[in-house]
Amino acid sequence: MPDRFDVIVAGAGPAGAQCARDLAQRGYDVVVLEAEAEADFPRQSNKSTAGTFPSMMASFGVPDEVVMNYTDDVVLESPNDHYVQHQPGAVLEFAEFKRWLVREGREQGATYRFDARANAPIMADGTISGVRYAGDEEVYADIVVDATGPAAPLAKELGVSDLQRDHQAIGVEWEMEGVEMDHPEYADLTNTMMLRLDHTYAPGGYSWIFHTGGDTAKVGLCYIQNESHEQYGRDGASIDDYLHQWLDEDPRFADAERITDKQQHRGSAHIQMPGKLCTDGFMAVGDTVPTIDPLWGEGIHKGMKSGRMAAITADRCFTEADPDTSAEAMSVYSKLWHSEVAPRMRERLLMTELLYLTPNERYDTLMEDLRGADGDTLAKVNAGNVRAMMRLLHVRDVGLLAKFARERLGERSS
DSSP states (O other): OOOEEEEEEEOOSHHHHHHHHHHHHTTOOEEEEOSSOTTTOSSTTOOOOOEEOHHHHHHHTOOGGGEEEEEEEEEEEOSSOEEEEEEEEEEEOHHHHHHHHHHHHHHHTOEEESSOOEEEEEEETTEEEEEEETTTEEEEEEEEEEOOGGGOHHHHHTTOOOOOGGGEEEEEEEEEESOOTTOTTSOOOTTEEEEEOOTTTSTTEEEEEEEEETTEEEEEEEEEOSHHHHHHSOTTOOHHHHHHHHHHHOGGGTTOEEOTTSOOEEEEEEOSOOOOOEETTEEEOGGGSOOSOTTTOOOHHHHHHHHHHHHHHHHHHHHSSSOOOSHHHHHHHHHHIIIIISTTHHHHHHHHHHHHHSOHHHHHHHHHHHHHSOTTHHHHHHTTOHHHHHTTOOGGGHHHHHHHHHHHHHHHHO
């Protein structure tokens, strides 16, 4: 008899593991295929800064044991100024968090198979019916969920993935000790998550310091290799060159060293609108879609929400009077994704492009504008409220807006 389950989930990241956890809790027979070996998990996929907010912690019952540090504020830095917003958060120990999700899923009854890289979909009459993994192993199910991230071997084969190279962001992060969290020339970063807008160190992106307790912090940067990076970047400079430059020039790192027993984290994600999200018997979740927040890069909460929406969709398909996994039935997931996972995604992407196109001197003015705005302006902008964003624009931004419009029209015409 063929190896069969109700649902196959490819990938044990936050999106896939949460999807499996929810499905198993509902009593479904679900198997998770994870490419890494269990003894090392997660070694290759430990790539998240893992900053998140209380809404995620409460929604998914995340325990204190996987939290490195609870933070009180978010700090935005420009080259010569800063803005502080009270916003409680949590910096997770990402590897422990992923292992906790696996334990949770297993306790609910999910089956996990490690060393089980998903290779290709198994098709029957033009519809996915299973997954070939670990070379020539096969497993079958009524519904398959691709949570493998940008690799997306199943979604690409089914024409669901539309990840575009020119929208790919790359990042690098070190865990460091000896960081001066309260340097007199900067904002106090004790118990904060700091994001710095400065093309000197992250052309076309941003850098960060997330306090993890004492004199330790997660320190890194990311950017999209787009027109902003080309305009503000240095010829031939790599992402490591920019990180080393920041560490060499910022006095907060004068006595800091990388924690040697911690991995260097490298990762990538796509900042773009998704194409298709599902088809007959199939859904894509997490970074396969992609799901990452375009403005500030937070991906854990949105990834887990996408996994939960996929589980809700599967449950609905299975519990209909006549179980139905057709593309029409699966389209519930697409509606839930756009309404619950990433509402106003298009507006947020537009704001993201404008933000990273802005020159350094305008970032300094932005800090002044935020201090002068009402307390919830940043929250509204972050939620995709165009009217709130317009309140932060100046007359001198007309040239920037015109340039942005010309570039978008050029992309459409091409």
